[in-house]
Amino acid sequence: MRLSTLSLTLAALAGSSFAVNAADGAYKEFKSWQVSCSQTLSCSMRQFISDNPISGLELQRSGLPEAPVALLISPSESALLEDEGELTVAISIDGGAPATFKDSEIAIDANAAVLSLSGDFIGSGLIDSLKNGTTAKITISRSQMTAEGDVPLAGAAASLLFIDEFQKRVGHVDAMSAKGEKAPNPPPPVLDIRRFADFPETVRARFADGGECAETEEAMLDGNALAHKIAEEQTLYVTPCGMGGAYNFPYAVFVEVYGTVSTLPFPTMQEGAPSAVTSVFNLSYDYEAKTFSAFFKGRGVGDCGTYNEWKFAKGAMGPQLVLVEEAFRDCPAEIDENEAVDPANWPKSWPLR
Incomplete structure (x- = not known):
């Protein structure tokens, strides 16, 4: 047994703004690029640049067939986002002719301090240029202000290929890097939940004051909450629920059956008895x-704690969970940096021996 290869992103964000456990299989680092993918097959590759007028560049793509690519640029100077003048962004790869974006192609998120560019980046050849280039020069202009910075592209090719592989596009016409002649895959059966408004009202109420998930911040949903229609008139909503600590983040699962929502209980063992x-x-x-x-x-290194596995079972009023395994290990006094984390070797509280 190893820890699940399809973890929701937030669970692995512990202790870092973007440091996901590599064992999850949904995260890789290629040179200065950090690539992360969620269970819904949505992926992003990004890098942060210190002491640069351009402090960050990110590429995002959902797992839907022929999904467009979004480019997000973070300027170090927030005044560029606040001015009222015409906004222009130019991207030049290795001194080549720049791809230029005007107001209508640029969305400003002042809260996140990013500019989001839209366009056919695959068809225009910009993705190929990023893949094959060495340096991207990004210039942001507005009124009398200009920010210009170089973004290294080493590792971009491997990052794009990783996303194609994770999204199962290799050999398909809608791949970014590893194109082929096969038609796009059908959409995944799970959908991203990015905003509270994406939930049905009966689930959304759980995040209101007094609800069990009232302390959840909306920004926590992106990449971590999903909806899965498991049967006719039956949908699962998996979501962060409440505020976590340094390396543990709480989740809840809500089940909607014919319009009625209930919280899915997780069986556990407490003091040797079922709970x-x-x-x-x-x-x-x-x-x-x-x-x-x-x-x-x-603790943060993950060499101790509690590990659980559950499987679905059919219930009279919808799906239920059955506890398959529960393992627990006390934290050793000393941390062994060479020890592999494998709950299969931990003492079992379930099944009982």
């Missing part, structure tokens, strides 16, 4: 196998 909880930490969901797993870390 159940309505939220778990660092949750992973394998929608193909219809299994969940959770890993509550006793």
Whole structure:
């Protein structure tokens, strides 16, 4: 057994703004690029640049067939986002002719301090240029202000290929890097939930004052919340629920059956006896196998804590979960940096021996 390969992103963000556990299989680093993908097959590749007028560049793409690519640029000077003048962004690869974007192709998110560019970046050849280039010069102009910075492209080719592989586009016409002649794949059966408004009202109420997820910030949803229609008139909503700590983040799962929403309980063992909880930490969901797993870390390195696995069972009023395994390990006094984290070797509180 190893820790789940399809973890929701937030569960692995512990202790860093973008440092996901490499064992999850949904995260890689290629040179200065950090690539992360969610269970819904949405992926992003980004890098942060210090002491540069351009402090960040990010590429985002959902897992939908023929999904467009979005480019997000972070200027170091916030005044560029606040001015009222005409906004222009130019991207030049290795001194070549720049790709230029005007107001209508640029969306400003002042809260996140980013500019989002839209366009056919695959068809225009910009993605190929990023893949094959060495340096991207990005220039942002507005009124009398200009920000210009160089972004290194080493590792971009590997990052684009990783996204194609994770999104299962290799050999398909809608790949960014590894194009082929096969038609696009059908959309994945799970959908991203990025805003509270994306939930039905009966689920959205759980995030209101007094609800069990009231302390959840909307920004936590992106890449970490999803909807999965598991049967006719039955939908699962997997979501962050509440505020976490340094390396443990709580999740809840809501089930909508014929318009009625209930919280899915997770069976556990407490003091040697069966019990159940309505939220778990660092949750992973394998929608193909219809299994969940959770890993509550006793400390940041993850060499101790509680690991659980559950599988679906049919219930009279909708899906239920059955506890498959629960393992627990106390934190050793000393950290062994060479030790592999493998809950298969931990003492089991379930099944009982």
